[in-house]
Amino acid sequence: xxxxxxxxxxxxxxxxxxxxxxxxxxxxxxxxxxxxxxxxxxxxxxxxxxxxxxxxxxxxxxxxxxxxxxxxxxxxxxxxxxxxxxxxxxxxxxxxxxxxxxxxxxxxxxxxxxxxxxxxxxxxxxxxxxxxxxxxxxxxxxxxxxxxxxxxxxxxxxxxxxxxxxxxxxxxxxxxxxxxxxxxxxxxxxxxxxxxxxxxxxxxxxxxxxxxxxxxxxxxxxxxxxxxxxxxxxxxxxxxxxxxxxxxxx
Ligand SMILES: *Cc1c(COP(=O)(O)O)cnc(C)c1O
Numbered sequence: 001x002x003x004x005x006x007x008x009x010x011x012x013x014x015x016x017x018x019x020x021x022x023x024x025x026x027x028x029x030x031x032x033x034x035x036x037x038x039x040x041x042x043x044x045x046x047x048x049x050x051x052x053x054x055x056x057x058x059x060x061x062x063x064x065x066x067x068x069x070x071x072x073x074x075x076x077x078x079x080x081x082x083x084x085x086x087x088x089x090x091x092x093x094x095x096x097x098x099x100x101x102x103x104x105x106x107x108x109x110x111x112x113x114x115x116x117x118x119x120x121x122x123x124x125x126x127x128x129x130x131x132x133x134x135x136x137x138x139x140x141x142x143x144x145x146x147x148x149x150x151x152x153x154x155x156x157x158x159x160x161x162x163x164x165x166x167x168x169x170x171x172x173x174x175x176x177x178x179x180x181x182x183x184x185x186x187x188x189x190x191x192x193x194x195x196x197x198x199x200x201x202x203x204x205x206x207x208x209x210x211x212x213x214x215x216x217x218x219x220x221x222x223x224x225x226x227x228x229x230x231x232x233x234x235x236x237x238x239x240x241x242x243x244x245x246x247x248x249x250x
Contacts, residue, residue, distance in 0.1 A: 002041065002243050004048040010242045011036075011052045014225075018236070021229035032229055037095065037221075037239030039064065040246040043071035049242065050077065050090055058114070058237050060096025062106050069109055095179075095237060097151040104128040112137040114179050114218055117151050119163045122170055129172035137174045139218055140164070142201065144194045145183035152180065155201050168211040177216030177234070178202050182224055191224040195231035 014034065022029050036049045037058040046057055046068065059065040069092075091111035098106055098113060100121045106113055107128035116122050116138045129136040140163065143152030153160040167175050180198045182191040198219055206214035220228025220236035228236055239246065 002045055002048065004051060006244070007045070007048045007242060008052040011049075011054060014238060014241055017226055018229055021226040025230040027229065027232075031234055033235045035093065035095075035218075035235055035237045036242050037237050038068075038243065039096070039239065041243045043068045043075060043077075045243050046072060046092075047075050047077055054242075055090040057090060057092045058095040058239075059092055059110075060094070062094070062098070062102045062109070065092065065094075066105070066109055100124040104131070107132055107134070107136050112139070112176070114139040115141045115151065116163075117141045117143075117153050118159065119166055122163060122167065122173060126170035126172045135172055135174050137176050139177050139179040139216060140167075140175070142178050142180045142198060144180055144197050147183055150181060150183075155197065164205060164209050164212065168209075175212045175214075177214050177218065178205075179216075179218035179235075181221070182219070182228075188224060188227055192227045192231060195219050195224075195228050195233065199232040 018032055018034070019029055022032065033056060034054070035056045035058045036054045038046045038049065039058070039060040049057065093112040093114050094106055094110045095114050098115055098121060103121060103124035107125055113125060113136060116125065125136055125138065141152035142155055143150050144155060153163065167173065178198060178201070180194065182194040185191065199217060202214050202217055216234050217232055218235040218237060219233045222238050222241035225236040225238060
């Protein structure tokens with residue numbers, strides 16, 4: 001369970017750790033954004049996070065967040081981007097796998113979709129964003145390990161090449177960069193190698209596709225975010241270290 005005080009303290013501690021990782025690797029803290037991963041936690045946790053200064057949240061399920069968005073309204077936080085009474089707003093991105101039949105709803109309720117992993121999904125999101133009269137920021141998810149459960153496109157796959165070829169023509173999507181989830185592994189050097197590969201892939205594809213923006217490198221979670229920052233992450237996605245442990249899936 002979380003309390004507002006605990007969340008506040010955790011956020012301060014994470015900021016310090018990001019600061020140190022930046023100092024070690026000669027980077028500026030302003031180059032690293034913190035996303036609070038609120039999946040499985042109630043709307044109250046998002047509200048407490050907002051009060052602690054967090055302005056970017058990650059959710060992994062369309063339906064779950066739809067419910068929370070309405071709960072947040074009940075708490076006085078309107079999720080047209082979580083606009084607070086102060087006039088400040090926050091963004092909520094989808095960071096879980098998205099089935100294309102839910103893309104219309106996702107384009108409606110999220111400020112961005114960070115898990116685009118097929119051309120078909122990109123096309124569906126583009127159509128949905130067009131209908132809504134908006135531009136939708138997206139990241140392309142890359143899979144760098146062989147774990148069967150992971151989604152994302154292989155770094156050398158023809159599907160990735162085709163998606164990057166076609167993205168500039170999907171006028172309602174705003175490509176912002178790449179994201180990956182490192183494999184679960186005791187050895188931190190496994191994560192480091194994975195993050196480094198994503199950075200090198202980014203450099204290579206950015207040179208090849210100059211019409212696309214590859215500025216964002218979303219990598220690093222509670223267990224490995226300092227390594228990710230050292231390897232060039234611009235966006236760390238942190239759940240457990242902010243909100244505490246999630247209930248174990250059955
Ligand atoms: C759950 C999740 C996170 C956060 O994981 P923690 O280990 O709790 O920080 C980050 N990214 C993705 C894609 C997730 O699904």
